[in-house]
Amino acid sequence: MSGTKDLHLPAGTAASGPYLLDVSPATAGWAYSSLRVLRLAPGGSHTYAAGDSEWIVLPLAGGCEVTADGETFALAGRRDVFAGVSDFAYVPRGAEVTVASAGGGRFALAGARCERRLPARYGPAGGVPVELRGAGVCSRQVNNFAAAGVFAADRLIAVxxxxxxxxxSSYPPHKHDASRPGEESRLEEIYYFEIADSPAGTPGAGYQRVSPSGHGSGSDVLAEVRGGDAVLIPDGWHGPAMAAPGHDMYYLNVMAGPDPDRAWLIQDHPDHAWLRDTWRDTPVDPRLPLYGTPAPQGEETDR
Incomplete structure (x- = not known):
């Protein structure tokens, strides 16, 4: 599978039933990674079978309750992805999962086919590490809510x-399409985008580049992306993801793959890796962080 037509999914083109976006291994043509974006009206609910995948339910806009394995987790959520970090719920393979929302909203269901069945559990917003990467015009913020080494899962990695x-962002271009222990992971990846409106309320856009690495199918994408779009990355160098001036860009990364170790190990593009050395003498964009990890209840934060 290669080319913009196959890998860039404009908003609405991969919708199914209650899902604004429905990417599965079957529809993507790969083996592990899934992403659904569920829209619920106020008072609405949706039940689905986890099947052979583990899932994280992550509020994008609004709050909800997630019920699985006889437990219910109340997620406070957030106004939108540009307003703050969200809490989330992990549900295991084989579970029946119900997502219900009194106020309505949109909820990402990030999934990965897996072998182990881990317990259902709650992920507090206050436990999400907020990291600043890059410098200067390559500065970005990463909310590592389900990064490897941060939150336990079998195969799923999501940030x-x-x-x-x-x-x-996603720059220098990098790849993770070859299994090289200790050096590079083999991971299928989904980018899901939301773009902030201008102060006047006009919608914005961004751009995503994926180029062939010499492994796999040789994926090749140069796409204008808007809110609700997704880009699939089975292989190849990916980056940059470019935010248009005046419009902050959000993307949710969902990754999984066949390697025995759950790890995000990347190889930078050899033509652009030198850029990292310039960051030591370049300050991080002063607009960051857009927000930080929320303080525990009763404490204050200056972020």
């Missing part, structure tokens, strides 16, 4: 990235 308007 959120926020890029201020005018900046480049």
């Amino acid at each position: 959120e990235v926020l890029t201020p308007g005018g900046n480049w």
Whole structure:
């Protein structure tokens, strides 16, 4: 599978039933990674079978209750992805899962085919590490809510990235399409985008580049992306993801793959890796962080 037509999914083109976006291994043509974006009206609910995948329910806008394995987790959620970090719920393979929302909203269901059945559990917003990566016009914020080494899962890795308007992220271009223990992981990846409106309320856009690495199918994408779009990355160098000036960019990364170790190990593009050395003498964009990890209840934070 290669080419913009196959890998860039404009908003609505991969919708199914209650899902604004429905990417599965079957529809993507790969083996592990899934992403659904569920829209619920106020008072609405949806039940689905986890099947052979583990899932994280992550509020994008609004709050909800998640019920699985006889437990119910109340997620406070957030106004939108540009407003703050969210809490989330992990549900295991084989579970029946119900997502219900009194106020309605949109909820990402990030999934990965897996072998182990781990317990259902709650992920507090206050436990999400917020990391600043890059420098200068390559500055971005990463919410590592389900990064490897942060939150336990069998195969699923998921993070959120926020890029201020005018900046480049996922840069230098990098790849993770070969299994090289200790050096590079083999991971299928989904990018799901939301773009902040201008102060006047006009919608914005960004751009995503994926180029052949010499492994696999040789994926090749240069796409204008808007809110609700997704880009599938089975292989190849990916980056930059470019935020248009005046419009902050959000993307949710969902990854999984066949390697025995759950790890995010990347190889930078050899033509662009030198850029990292310049960051030591370049300050991080002062607009970051857009927000930080919320303080525990009763404490204050200056972030």
